Every structure is written in C-alpha cells, then in structure tokens.
Amino acid sequence: MNARVGRGPLFLGVALALLLATARVGAVDPSLPWKTLSSPHFNLHFHPGEERLAPQILSLAERVHERLTAEFGWVPKEKTEIVLTDEMDLANGFSTPFPFNKMQLNLVPPHAIGVVDDFDDWYEMLLIHEYTHILHLDKVSGSPGAVRGVLGRNLFTFPSLFQPSWMHEGLATWYETDLDRGVGRGQSAVFAMMMRAEVMGGIKPFDQVSMGGLTVWPQGHVPYLYGVHFFQFLEERYGRARVKALLERYSANLVPYLFHSNFRRVLGKDTPQLWREFSEYLEGRYAPQLAAIRAQGVVQGERTTDHAYRTASPRAGDAGAVWYIRDDDLAHPALMRWTPGEGAVPVTRVHPFARIDYHPEAGILLSQPEVVDNYQFLFDLYRVDPDSGRVRRLTRGGRYSFGAWDPTGEHIAAVQVRSGQSRLLLLDAEGRERAVLREGRDGEILSKLDFAPDGRRIALSVWRGRWDLEVLDLDTGQLTKLTDDSAIEGDPQYTPDGRYLLFSSDHGGTYNLRRLELASGALETLTNVETGAFDPTMDAAGVLTYLGYGPTGYDLYRMNAPAPVAPLAAVKAPARLVPAAPVPEAEAAPMEARDYTPWPSLKPTSWFPVAVVTDELFEVGASIWGADALAGHRYTAALTVEANFGLLSPQLGYVYHDRLALTAGRRHVYDHTGDGVIKRIRQVDLAELALLFPRFSLDHTMALHLGVHGSWESEAHRESGVAPFEDTRDTVAGVAFTFDSTEHYPRAVSRGDGREIRVAAESSDAFDSDYSGEVYVGDWREFFSLGRHVLAVRAAQGWGTDRPRPFELGGAATGLEDLVLFRFNQRRYPLRGYPSGLAELTGRRFRLGSLEWRFPIREVERAFRRPPLGLHRLSGNLFVDAGATWEHGGEPEEYRRGVGLELMADTNLFYLMDLDLRLGLAHGLDDGGETQVYLTLGSEF
Numbered sequence: 010m011n012a013r014v015g016r017g018p019l020f021l022g023v024a025l026a027l028l029l030a031t032a033r034v035g036a037v038d039p040s041l042p043w044k045t046l047s048s049p050h051f052n053l054h055f056h057p058g059e060e061r062l063a064p065q066i067l068s069l070a071e072r073v074h075e076r077l078t079a080e081f082g083w084v085p086k087e088k089t090e091i092v093l094t095d096e097m098d099l100a101n102g103f104s105t106p107f108p109f110n111k112m113q114l115n116l117v118p119p120h121a122i123g124v125v126d127d128f129d130d131w132y133e134m135l136l137i138h139e140y141t142h143i144l145h146l147d148k149v150s151g152s153p154g155a156v157r158g159v160l161g162r163n164l165f166t167f168p169s170l171f172q173p174s175w176m177h178e179g180l181a182t183w184y185e186t187d188l189d190r191g192v193g194r195g196q197s198a199v200f201a202m203m204m205r206a207e208v209m210g211g212i213k214p215f216d217q218v219s220m221g222g223l224t225v226w227p228q229g230h231v232p233y234l235y236g237v238h239f240f241q242f243l244e245e246r247y248g249r250a251r252v253k254a255l256l257e258r259y260s261a262n263l264v265p266y267l268f269h270s271n272f273r274r275v276l277g278k279d280t281p282q283l284w285r286e287f288s289e290y291l292e293g294r295y296a297p298q299l300a301a302i303r304a305q306g307v308v309q310g311e312r313t314t315d316h317a318y319r320t321a322s323p324r325a326g327d328a329g330a331v332w333y334i335r336d337d338d339l340a341h342p343a344l345m346r347w348t349p350g351e352g353a354v355p356v357t358r359v360h361p362f363a364r365i366d367y368h369p370e371a372g373i374l375l376s377q378p379e380v381v382d383n384y385q386f387l388f389d390l391y392r393v394d395p396d397s398g399r400v401r402r403l404t405r406g407g408r409y410s411f412g413a414w415d416p417t418g419e420h421i422a423a424v425q426v427r428s429g430q431s432r433l434l435l436l437d438a439e440g441r442e443r444a445v446l447r448e449g450r451d452g453e454i455l456s457k458l459d460f461a462p463d464g465r466r467i468a469l470s471v472w473r474g475r476w477d478l479e480v481l482d483l484d485t486g487q488l489t490k491l492t493d494d495s496a497i498e499g500d501p502q503y504t505p506d507g508r509y510l511l512f513s514s515d516h517g518g519t520y521n522l523r524r525l526e527l528a529s530g531a532l533e534t535l536t537n538v539e540t541g542a543f544d545p546t547m548d549a550a551g552v553l554t555y556l557g558y559g560p561t562g563y564d565l566y567r568m569n570a571p572a573p574v575a576p577l578a579a580v581k582a583p584a585r586l587v588p589a590a591p592v593p594e595a596e597a598a599p600m601e602a603r604d605y606t607p608w609p610s611l612k613p614t615s616w617f618p619v620a621v622v623t624d625e626l627f628e629v630g631a632s633i634w635g636a637d638a639l640a641g642h643r644y645t646a647a648l649t650v651e652a653n654f655g656l657l658s659p660q661l662g663y664v665y666h667d668r669l670a671l672t673a674g675r676r677h678v679y680d681h682t683g684d685g686v687i688k689r690i691r692q693v694d695l696a697e698l699a700l701l702f703p704r705f706s707l708d709h710t711m712a713l714h715l716g717v718h719g720s721w722e723s724e725a726h727r728e729s730g731v732a733p734f735e736d737t738r739d740t741v742a743g744v745a746f747t748f749d750s751t752e753h754y755p756r757a758v759s760r761g762d763g764r765e766i767r768v769a770a771e772s773s774d775a776f777d778s779d780y781s782g783e784v785y786v787g788d789w790r791e792f793f794s795l796g797r798h799v800l801a802v803r804a805a806q807g808w809g810t811d812r813p814r815p816f817e818l819g820g821a822a823t824g825l826e827d828l829v830l831f832r833f834n835q836r837r838y839p840l841r842g843y844p845s846g847l848a849e850l851t852g853r854r855f856r857l858g859s860l861e862w863r864f865p866i867r868e869v870e871r872a873f874r875r876p877p878l879g880l881h882r883l884s885g886n887l888f889v890d891a892g893a894t895w896e897h898g899g900e901p902e903e904y905r906r907g908v909g910l911e912l913m914a915d916t917n918l919f920y921l922m923d924l925d926l927r928l929g930l931a932h933g934l935d936d937g938g939e940t941q942v943y944l945t946l947g948s949e950f
Contacts, residue, residue, distance in 0.1 A: 037094055037639050038384040039666045043605035047088070050074045054605055054638055055093040058428040062116065063093055064600045066132055073136045077184065081256070083148040085110055089140070090610060090638040095428050097386040098378055098408055099362070100125060102135050104142035106167055108614045108635045112139040116429045120410065120456040121470040121499030122513060122520070122543060124230060127197040129474055134185050134192060141181040145169050151261030161615030169256070171265035171877075173219035173920040179236015180256075183244075186237065191495070195237040198497070198515035201298070202541040202558055203227055203234050208295045209539065210560030215284040220872045220879035222923045224338065224755045226318060226562045242290045247276055266877050266919075280874065299539055302519065308537040308574050309557060310566030314353055317562035323555065324367040325548035326395075332356075332373060333565060334363050338755040340794060341762055344373065344393060347565065357398035360707045362388075364411060366459075371418030371438060380705045381406045390423065390440050403440030411457050412436075416464045422446065424455045424469075431455040433469070433481065447481060447488065457500055462507040470499040470512075478512060478525070491525060492532075498523075500544045511535075511545040511553075522555055524573070533573035542566070607637030619649050625679070625687050627652040632660075641666045651677070654690060654726055670699045677725060690726035691734060695719070697833060709750035709763070717742045718834040719776070739814055740778040743771035743833045751792050758863045758884040758913070759801070761794035771833060773813055782811025782853075786835070801861040805838065809853035816855040818892045818905075819845035821929055821943045840892040842907025842933030842941060849905070849937055852894030856901060861888040863913070872917065879917035886911040886927075905935040 037043075041056040046063055051070050055063040070091060078084045089110040100119040104112045118131045128134045146169050149157055157166035164170070169177075186193030194200050207213065207227075217223070218235045227234060243252050255275045259268065269280045276283065314320060319336040326332050329349050336342040342363060343355040363377035373393035381387050388410045390403040409423040420443070421436040431449030434442055446467070449455055454472035461468065467481045468491070478491040478498045491510065492498050498514040509524040516523070516534075520541035524533050536542045541558040548554075557566040613633040621628040630649025636642060647660040660674035678691040699716035719740040727733065750763035767788040773780040788805040807816050818840040838857055843850060863886045872879030889908050893901035909931035916924050924946070931941045 036384060036667060037092065037641070038096060038382070039639075039641050043639065044602040045605045046600050046602050048600075050085075050088055051091050052088050052610075052638065053091040053093060055602075056095070058095055059093050059116065060602075062132075062429055063602070066093060066114070066136070067091070067600065069130075069133055070136055070140070073133065073140050077137070077140055077144055080184070080253075081144045081148055082253075083144055085143065085147050089143055092639060096384055098388045098410060098426065099386065100131070100135075102139045104139045104146075106143065106146045106162065106170070107164070108162060109610060109638075110143045110147055111638065112136075112143065114139065117426050118429065118454050118472075120454070121472065121476045122199070122497060124194060124197075124199050124233070126199065126476065126497055126499075127194065128192050129190060138181045138185045141184045142177060145177065145180055145256065148256070148260045150257070152263040153261065156263070160617065161613070163615040163617055165265070166615075168260055168262040168265070171262075171919065172259070172268055173232075174221050175218050175232040175236035175239065176268070177236075178232035179238075179240050182233045182237035183240035194233060195241060198518055198520055199541070200234055200237070201295070201518060202520060203230065204238060204291060205295045205299055206540045206558060206560045207234075208292060208299065212288045212291055214871075215280060216872045216874060216879075217870050219874075219920055220870065220881070220917045221920050222755075222881065222917055223870060224881060225868075225870050226560070228318070228338075228755070238291060239287055242287050243276075246286070246290070251275060266875075269874065298518070302537060302539050305537055306574075307539060308535075309542070310536075310553065310555065310568035310571075312557065312564055313347060313554075313567050314565040316353075317559070317564055319361075320556065320563040320565065321544070322364045323544055323546050323565055324365055325546040325552070325554060326367050327369055327548075329548065329550070329552065331546070331548075331554045331565065331567075332365060332367050332395075334359060334365065336361060336363075337562075339757060339797065340754060341752060344375070344398070346395070356395070357393060357400055358708075359400075365393075366413045368414040368418040371414050374412050374414055374421060375400070376409055376412050376423075379707055383703060383705050390421065390436075392438075403436075407440065409434075413458050413460050413467070415460050416462055422458055422460060422467050424458060426454075433458070433467070446483070446486070459502050461503050462505065468501040468503065468510055470501060478510070502544075502546050504547050505549045511547060513541075513543045513545065513555075520558075522553070522571075531576065533576055535568070535571045535573060537574050605639070607639065607642050610638040611635055611642060619647060621649075625653075625681065628658075630658070656690065656692075656725055667703070668701050670697075670701070672697045686728075687726075688728050688731045689724065689734060692723050692725040694721040694723075699833065709748060711746070711748045714745040714747065714769075714833075715743070716745075716833045717776070720834070738777060738779050739773075739834070740776035741771040741773050741780075741784075741834050742775035743769055745769035745833070751790075754794075756797075757794065757799065758797065758865050758882070759792075759799050761792040761799040761801075763792055765790040769833070769835075771813075780812055780814045782809060782813045784809045784813045797865050799861075799863040801859070801863060803857070803859040805855075805857040807836075807838075807855045813853055815851050815853050816894055817845055818850040818855060818857065818894055819843045819847060821927075821931070821941070821945050838892070839890075840905065840907060841888070841890050841909050841929065841931035841943075842938050843905060844937075844939060844941075847937050850892070850894050852896050854896070854901075855892065855894045856904075857890075857892040859888060859890050861886050866912075872920070877919050879920070881915035881917060881923070884913045884915075886913055890931075903935075905933065905938065907931050907933045907938065909941075 043054055043056050046053045046067050048067050048071050053063055053067045092113040095116040097115045098117050100117050102114045114135055119125045146167055153166050153168050182194050186195030188196050223231050258271050258275055272283055273279050316335045316337045318338055321334040323331050323333040331347045333345050335345045341358045342361055344357050344359050345353050346356055347353045360377040366374040372395050375391040375393050376388050378386050378388050387406055387408050389407050390409050390412050392401045408425050412421050412423040419438050423434050423436055425432045425434055431454050433447035433455055435444040435446050437443055456470040458467055458469045465483050469479055471479045476497040478501055479488045480491055481488050496514045496516045498512050500513045502511045509526055511524050513520050514523050522535040522542045522545045543556040545553055545555045551570045553568040553571045555566055556563045613635045616631045616633050619630045619632055628649050628651045632647035634645040643664045645662045649658045656677055658675045663671040673696040676693050679687050680689040681687045697718045699714055701712055701714055703712035721738050723736045724734045746768045748766040751760040751765055752762055753760035769786045771784045773782055786807040791802045793800040814836055817837045820839055821841050822839040866883040866885055868882050869880040887910055891904045891906045893904045895901040909929055911927045911929040914926045916926055918924050927945050929943045933939055
C-alpha cells in the first residue's frame with residue numbers, strides 16, 4: 010500500500026520554523042515597562058530613558074509623513090508602528106510592511122566619518138529613509154490593490170517588494186539626500202570615494218548588483234551606493250516625474266518581478282541598455298574626479314597589509330610596530346600587530362566594530378560591543394596584554410563607544426552615549442568611573458578622542474550641526490574649537506611631540522590626512538589620494554600609518570616623515586544648515602503616554618487560501634499569521650477541511666519573546682492502493698511545548714530547553730474489509746542543553762571555527778504513552794577553518810532504556826533541522842548512502858560519526874534576470890559517514906559506512922533570501938547500502 014500525507018502540516022512546520030529562525034530580528038527586552046504615544050499617523054512605543062525624545066521623534070515623524078506622502082501620492086490606511094529602542098550601540102533602523110507597517114529606530118547617533126556621517130538632524134534623516142521604505146512598499150493600485158482589499162496584507166499584494174534591494178535602498182537613500190542642505194549619503198564624500206573606487210575597479214554588472222547578500226566589496230553598501238546613484242541618474246537624464254511614474258506603474262503589478270518591462274514602458278529602454286547608460290553616467294561623473302586628483306600628483310603611503318574589507322583602528326606602537334583590527338569576512342575579527350620585519354601577526358580574537366588605543370605600559374585598550382542581558386548590544390572596555398593576547402573585561406554595559414589612555418596609562422577618557430545623549434568620562438585603569446568631564450548637551454555628539462602628550466587636553470570630534478574638532482582643557486573644563494568650517498573632520502590623533510594634531514577631513518570632496526599646528530593654527534594637507542585616507546597615527550620616529558581605501562576595502566599604508574602637500578586654510582562654514590520647521594502648537598503640546606498593550610496590533614492583517622486538489626481529495630482552507638508591535642508575540646494558524654470526507658486539519662504555532670514555543674496541529678495520512686482508491690485515513694495529532702532559557706553572546710550561544718512533545722495517531726476513516734489500525738500514543742518530556750560557538754563568515758564555504766553541542770534527556774514515562782523508558786542523546790559537531798577550506802567532524806550517540814521509540818538512521822538531512830531552536834523526540838538521523846527505515850539501522854541505541862572536507866570551487870556572485878535567482882558561490886564536500894544501531898549492550902556488532910560527494914550552492918532567491926542547496930551523490934559501502942542522489946537544503950552536519 011502507498012501513503013500520501015496531507016499538506017496542512019507542511020505549512021505549519023515551515024511557518025513556525027521561520028518564526029523561530031527569525032526570532033532575534035527586532036527583538037526587544039520584554040522586561041522593560043514599555044509605553045505608547047499616538048499621533049494621527051503613528052503609534053510610537055518606547056521604554057524608560059526615552060521620555061524626552063519620544064514626543065520629539067513622534068512630532069518629527071508627522072512632519073516627515075506630510076512631506077513624503079505628498080511625494081508618493083500615497084497615505085497608508087492604518088497607522089505605522091514605531092519602536093524606539095536604546096538597546097543597541099549602532100546607528101541604524103529597519104522597516105517592514107508585515108504584518109503591518111513598522112519601523113524600529115535605534116537612538117544612538119552616528120560617529121564622525123562613516124557612511125552616514127553627513128546629516129544635520131540624524132533622527133530626521135533616519136525617519137526619512139525608513140518611512141520611504143514604508144510608503145514605497147505599501148503603495149498599491151490596480152489589480153493588486155483589489156486583491157489586497159480581499160486578502161489583506163498578503164505577501165503578493167505588495168508589488169514593490171519584488172524588486173532588487175538596490176531599488177529599495179536606493180530610493181530611500183535618494184530621498185534622504187538633500188543637495189541644497191548638503192546632507193545624505195547621495196552627496197557624501199564617503200559615497201563619492203566608494204564610487205571612485207568602483208570606477209577604478211570596474212562598474213559592477215546589473216546581475217551582480219541585483220543580488221541580495223553580496224560578499225564582494227563593498228558588500229552591504231552595494232544596494233545603497235549603486236541604488237542612490239541610479240536614482241540620481243534617472244532624475245538627471247529622465248526627470249523626477251519619470252522616477253515617480255516608474256514607482257506608480259510598479260505599484261500596479263500583479264505579476265512579480267516586472268521591473269524590466271516597467272523600465273521599457275516608462276523610460277523606453279530595456280535593462281541592459283539602461284545599465285550601460287548608467288555605467289557611462291558613473292564614468293562621466295567620477296573619472297574626471299580621478300583625473301583631477303592625478304593631475305595634482307598622487308601622494309600616498311606604501312600599502313603594508315592586504316586584508317582589505319574592514320581593516321580598522323591603527324595605532325602606532327614601539328619599535329615601528331602598528332596595532333590594528335583585521336575584519337575580512339574570512340575569519341573571526343582579530344587584533345593584529347604589524348612590524349617591519351615580521352609583517353602582520355594575529356594577537357587575539359575581537360568582536361566586529363572593535364576599536365583600540367595603545368599605551369606602552371598599560372597595553373591595548375579595546376572598545377567593542379557585546380550582548381548584555383540577552384537583548385542589548387552595547388560597547389564595553391577591555392584590556393589586552395600585548396604579549397600574551399589575554400583579554401580582560403573592564404566594564405559591563407558601560408556603553409563606552411570610544412576610549413583613550415592618558416599619557417600615564419593610569420586613566421582612561423571614554424565617550425558614553427545613553428538615550429541619545431553623549432558624555433565624556435574619566436575612568437581609572439580598571440574602568441571605574443572617577444569624574445564626568447563633559448555632559449553632552451541636546452544635539453551634541455561626542456566621538457573619537459585622543460589625549461595630548463601633556464595629559465591636560467583631550468581632542469575630540471564633536472557634532473553640533475556639523476562635525477568639527479575641539480579640544481577640552483582639563484584644568485578649566487572648557488571646550489574650544491580647533492576647526493570651524495563646512496568640512497567633516499574626524500579621527501583626531503596627537504603627534505608624539507604634541508606639536509601637531511593629525512586628522513582626516515573631506516576638504517575638496519576627498520578624505521585626506523591633515524595636520525594642525527597647535528601653536529600657530531596652520532592647517533596642512535599630508536596626502537592626495539584617489540579614494541580616501543583615514544585614522545592617522547604616528548610613532549616616535551615620525552612614521553605615519555593610516556587607513557587607505559581601495560576597490561576591495563581598507564588597508565594600512567605607511568609614510569616616512571610625511572611632508573605637507575599644500576597649506577589648507579580654514580574656511581568658515583556657509584549657512585548650509587536649514588533650521589527645522591517650528592512644531593505646530595497642537596503637536597508641541599504635552600503628549601500622554603499609556604502602558605503598552607499587544608492586543609491592538611495582534612489581530613491578523615491578512616489571510617491566504619490553502620487548497621489541495623487531487624483525483625481523490627479536495628482540501629481547502631485558509632491560513633493567517635501575525636505579531637504584535639514589539640514582536641514579542643508571534644503566531645501562525647491554519648484550518649483546512651477535506652470536503653469528500655469532512656476532515657478538519659487545524660494548525661497552530663506560537664512564539665513568546667523567543668522563550669516559549671507552542672506547536673499543535675493535525676494531519677491526515679491517506680493509505681491507498683495503486684489504483685488510487687483510498688482504503689484508510691489515519692489521523693495524526695501533534696503538539697509540542699518548549700521553554701527556552703538562553704544566554705546570548707557574540708562568541709557563543711547557550712541555552713537550556715524544557716519541553717513536552719506528543720503524537721497521537723488514530724483512524725479517521727476505514728473502508729469495509731480493511732484491517733483496523735491500532736491507535737498509538739507517543740509522548741515525551743525532556744530537558745536539553747545546547748551550545749554553539751560556530752560562525753559562518755560571509756566569504757567562507759560554510760560555518761567554521763567552533764563547535765555545536767546538543768545534549769538531551771527525555772522520558773516516555775511522564776505521560777500516558779505506548780513507549781516507556783528514558784532516552785539520552787549527545788551530538789557534538791566541530792568545525793576547523795583552514796583558510797578558505799573547512800574540516801567538519803560530527804560524533805553523535807543516543808541511548809535508550811526499556812522501550813522508547815527507536816532511533817532510525819538513513820538518508821540525508823533535510824536542512825529543516827537547522828531552522829529550529831531545538832526539537833524534542835528527534836529519532837531520525839542521517840546516514841548517507843542508506844535508505845531510511847532499514848531494520849538493521851533501527852534500534853533503541855545508535856552511534857553516528859561523520860568527517861567532511863569542504864572546499865571552494867568558484868566565486869560566482871551573479872544573478873539571472875529571469876527567474877530571480879542568484880548564485881554566490883559553488884563549493885564541494887567530500888564526506889565519510891559511519892553509523893550503527895543496536896538493542897542491547899554497550900557496543901554495536903557492526904557499523905555501516907557511506908562515502909560521497911556534495912556540490913554546495915550558496916544561492917540568493919527572489920533577490921531577498923539566501924538559501925544553501927546541496928546536490929549529493931552518496932554510496933553505502935556495506936549491507937543495505939545503495940547509491941543515492943539527493944537535493945536538500947544546506948544542513949550543516
């Protein structure tokens with residue numbers, strides 16, 4: 010007899026797995042007493058510490074709404090939810106239209122010299138960018154608008170969602186840019202630098218730029234960089250009205266991914282022709298800049314490292330040594346030491362975004378982020394011993410974004426940001442607060458800093474409407490401007506003799522190194538580079554080291570006794586900053602906050618029809634899903650009915666603040682003969698409740714899991730003459746511990762550098778069950794990064810007492826195992842080269858081992874225009890498996906071995922989702938073995 014399983018459970022399993030897999034996205038601390046403020050078009054949710062900023066940002070959001078809805082000709086039907094959070098020390102935000110329009114905004118402002126350094130009101134620019142996403146994606150007309158009127162906020166009723174990310178991010182960056190005010194990335198010197206480097210290295214083709222998750226440099230900046238330039242190109246060549254017409258037409262697309270035909274209809278050009286024109290535009294815009302720089306004579310140092318990507322934070326040491334951060338997406342970020350004779354040597358692992366300062370006696374002062382109390386991502390201070398590499402944490406939750414040693418090495422000056430407000434503190438060498446040197450005022454941002462050699466002054470990069478350099482006199486407590494012009498100045502560093510202050514600035518539109526003679530106030534330029542020069546540091550011998558930018562990212566450059574290229578006169582800043590419009594009295598009035606409640610946002614906003622039609626079955630139903638504004642409650646549900654037999658199949662999945670997961674559902678198994686006649690229908694009811702107690706950090710994640718799992722199988726229908734089916738009950742209660750320190754670096758073939766451990770104990774005696782006894786499982790996976798190769802080892806064993814549900818070995822992993830946090834009652838394990846269900850590979854005890862060598866084949870980074878499918882890279886995997894099951898005793902009688910080869914493809918689906926696929930060929934070497942060909946999701950076992 011054959012069996013066909015109803016489709017309902019597939020929806021539940023995939024939907025719940027996605028809920029669990031994306032649990033950390035936008036997660037906020039549920040223990041905080043959240044409040045809500047409302048305005049005509051927004052609900053703003055905030056936590057303690059944000060009372061002062063919340064009303065201001067809500068009023069600002071209304072002004073942004075008024076401006077952008079006029080631009081788009083579109084007003085969302087429902088209010089947009091805004092979540093204001095001060096739990097992350099990175100300037101950022103995100104937007105989503107599902108299940109409703111929502112923006113999450115981080116309060117921490119940017120620091121000087123970065124991709125978002127050019128602004129005159131950070132919160133306004135952030136709101137403009139994120140609300141552009143909301144309006145762009147929410148806008149709908151024509152047939153998709155009619156479908157949304159029936160199905161609600163269904164995925165397929167958002168036509169603009171089906172565009173490459175460069176169109177989404179490019180449009181938002183285009184709107185954030187104001188050429189008259191000199192704000193936004195579209196006119197910044199950093200983006201100009203990046204695009205000059207792209208012209209130098211070759212403009213990326215359309216099919217590469219359109220991929221999501223690019224790993225080639227400039228990586229995550231590609232959608233913003235190419236996107237904003239493309240919309241500027243459209244505006245200059247075709248006019249702003251054509252841009253709006255393009256958006257208008259796309260919002261009426263019922264069929265996804267029609268941006269090629271939309272280009273033809275609105276602009277009269279197909280995509281290849283338009284991209285050639287765009288590439289010529291970029292060449293015409295940036296090639297003259299390069300020519301002008303070259304005509305003046307390129308002055309730069311000698312490149313001394315070849316890591317590229319995000320090499321950062323150089324600091325001069327003793328005897329010509331330079332300390333810096335390597336972060337190249339091939340290995341864990343590391344603190345490095347470079348010396349003229351030895352080159353670059355790793356000292357210790359650090360976290361992404363790490364920054365350092367050096368003192369010959371005190372050692373390395375490290376500022377880096379870490380997860381605090383599971384929900385917060387905050388910068389803290391650490392000390393690193395230069396000789397041993399030992400790292401010692403000084404603060405916890407201190408939020409010290411930048412730190413600098415005083416000349417004695419006994420004190421630290423550190424910049425702290427809380428609730429959007431900056432402070433400059435004096436700490437002792439152990440990180441204990443000793444004094445407040447500067448309380449930041451409203452609208453004042455304190456950033457990178459350095460002590461003068463005399464220890465009585467601190468130079469800082471300070472924002473008050475624009476970035477300037479200032480010096481704090483520790484005797485008087487007074488801040489004095491060192492620069493006062495329209496350029497962005499940052500990265501201040503004193504020379505060892507204290508005569509000069511080195512810094513980087515974008516005078517003339519290019520970031521170069523400058524020096525300020527403190528006695529005379531004379532400003533001089535030290536470099537004339539084609540792209541950009543940053544973060545200068547000078548040793549006692551007068552050798553200057555800095556970060557230079559190129560087509561593949563940042564690296565260290567060195568100059569011996571640099572001479573000035575040209576004087577740089579201080580230029581008074583023009584009146585480029587436009588004062589914010591006054592807030593109307595009604596908006597300026599005090600707003601009354603109420604306690605946050607999830608119920609208003611929890612109602613489902615869409616439904617999706619489900620149908621399964623075969624010769625024997627006619628199953629129809631609907632599914633819904635939803636979440637509250639803080640994403641603490643997430644659920645998915647479905648109900649289908651089989652019309653011929655009247656069988657209901659309900660499904661439910663629920664996750665609470667990533668700590669509790671509930672699944673429950675029913676499926677039906679249809680037994681039929683070869684002629685298609687259904688003889689029996691078995692009803693399978695499934696339920697699982699799991700509690701999670703995690704501890705997150707950037708180096709590893711560990712968690713304790715408690716759960717119960719139940720499966721009940723019974724007959725729902727049986728034809729006459731068919732033997733009855735015995736009802737079964739399978740229930741377990743379990744406890745598990747998981748630990749994972751592995752990392753998947755974007756440019757590596759797979760995850761590596763660490764281990765994943767799963768240990769579980771389960772009992773079938775806690776509830777009424779057909780099985781009895783306990784089951785203990787240990788599963789250890791170890792990964793070793795060998796350059797671009799990875800060696801993966803797995804050892805697993807399960808031990809059952811009495812009569813538990815037996816273990817089964819065979820087949821390949823499906824990939825869904827890696828989507829969920831933990832699964833109780835797991836009894837099936839892969840053994841490639843053998844079919845599932847062999848009696849010889851079924852038993853109450855099992856042992857499994859695997860050895861894999863994963864190696865790169867080709868970096869591709871290309872996408873097809875039709876279908877919207879991209880390929881990041883191809884890699885291979887040679888493996889050997891061995892496994893056995895048995896019933897009694899401590900050892901199996903024999904093992905069964907399998908060998909094989911897998912082709913692994915890192916793909917990008919629909920320009921949005923990265924998906925790992927494996928095409929495998931496995932052969933079993935022992936009794937029961939077979940040759941298998943399989944295609945699975947990329948399970949990392």
